[in-house]
Amino acid sequence: MHELSLVQGLLGQLESLAGQHGASRILKVRVSIGEESCIVEDSFRFGFDAIKTESSLTERAELQIQKVPGSDLMLMQVEME
Amino acid sequence: MCKSCGCHISPDTDKSTTRASKHDNSKIVDVHKSLLEANRRQAEKNRHHIEAMGAVAINMISSPGSGKTTLLEATIDRLGDRLRIGVIEGDIETERDAERIRKKGVPVVQLTTGGACHLDAPLVHKGLHELEALAHEKSGPFFDLIFIENVGNLVCPATFDLGEHRRIVLLSVPEGSDKPAKYPAVFSTADLFLITKTDLIKYFDFSVKEAVSEAKRIKPSLESMEISSKTGDGLDEWCEYLESLCN
Numbered sequence: 001m002h003e004l005s006l007v008q009g010l011l012g013q014l015e016s017l018a019g020q021h022g023a024s025r026i027l028k029v030r031v032s033i034g035e036e037s038c039i040v041e042d043s044f045r046f047g048f049d050a051i052k053t054e055s056s057l058t059e060r061a062e063l064q065i066q067k068v069p070g071s072d073l074m075l076m077q078v079e080m081e
Numbered sequence: 082m083c084k085s086c087g088c089h090i091s092p093d094t095d096k097s098t099t100r101a102s103k104h105d106n107s108k109i110v111d112v113h114k115s116l117l118e119a120n121r122r123q124a125e126k127n128r129h130h131i132e133a134m135g136a137v138a139i140n141m142i143s144s145p146g147s148g149k150t151t152l153l154e155a156t157i158d159r160l161g162d163r164l165r166i167g168v169i170e171g172d173i174e175t176e177r178d179a180e181r182i183r184k185k186g187v188p189v190v191q192l193t194t195g196g197a198c199h200l201d202a203p204l205v206h207k208g209l210h211e212l213e214a215l216a217h218e219k220s221g222p223f224f225d226l227i228f229i230e231n232v233g234n235l236v237c238p239a240t241f242d243l244g245e246h247r248r249i250v251l252l253s254v255p256e257g258s259d260k261p262a263k264y265p266a267v268f269s270t271a272d273l274f275l276i277t278k279t280d281l282i283k284y285f286d287f288s289v290k291e292a293v294s295e296a297k298r299i300k301p302s303l304e305s306m307e308i309s310s311k312t313g314d315g316l317d318e319w320c321e322y323l324e325s326l327c328n
Contacts, residue, residue: 002237
């Protein structure tokens, strides 16, 4: 379940991005997961949905995952207001 | 998708990092940033730190119970008087592995992850400082070889660079020779593949040929060795490999 610690890292990034852009709510989060990254998409999503409700910033955020070649995990795009 | 009309927002054509969404007052920010980047940066720092200590670091990855600690004990017995060895032990709980290594008289630091299934670079950074402090009391903060024994797990540790110079994956005979095919990621990132507990091969349906050929299919350049820490078979080759890294 290393997905959970990766999700925590993601939520930290979302908080600082929201701060930079003066946003109070994250609407959509797009991430890409490399096919060889050893990151399980379902576990990542489960972790995200479990932790996002801890903050009003992310409680309604929708996670969109794209599988790509390679081994990286990337935060691609965030929609916020 | 936009809430009001259901359109797809394309991340491609717009080169700007921030733009207003067309249909409501939300804002779209293109980030394109690796979430593993922070770990990677710390791993690079660790590598420099290890090199400043004069050492080469080895990240040992395997399932629980495949013989990582036993191999370390056997390795220290053989090389401990020739090489300055330090060990960082990673476990979810307990000091048990560190206690075993401590009995061999080498500096050892136990990192407990408190639940996490892998070590990451920030934890190892902490471990390196502790190891340095321990060694300083004895003979100065210098090493030839630092072993980082990862948390027993054949999946998650593969994602995290710790700052090691070589990544070694162990597979013990009782686990079965199909594991490289089933857990390809860890084999694709390894520099050496050790088949351990080979003294048990007569009791198990384990094919060295299958394990090695599957591992080579995943990573053609991956070298393998067969080892029994119990009988000592293969330890000469293993120790020669380690000494060649330190020269």
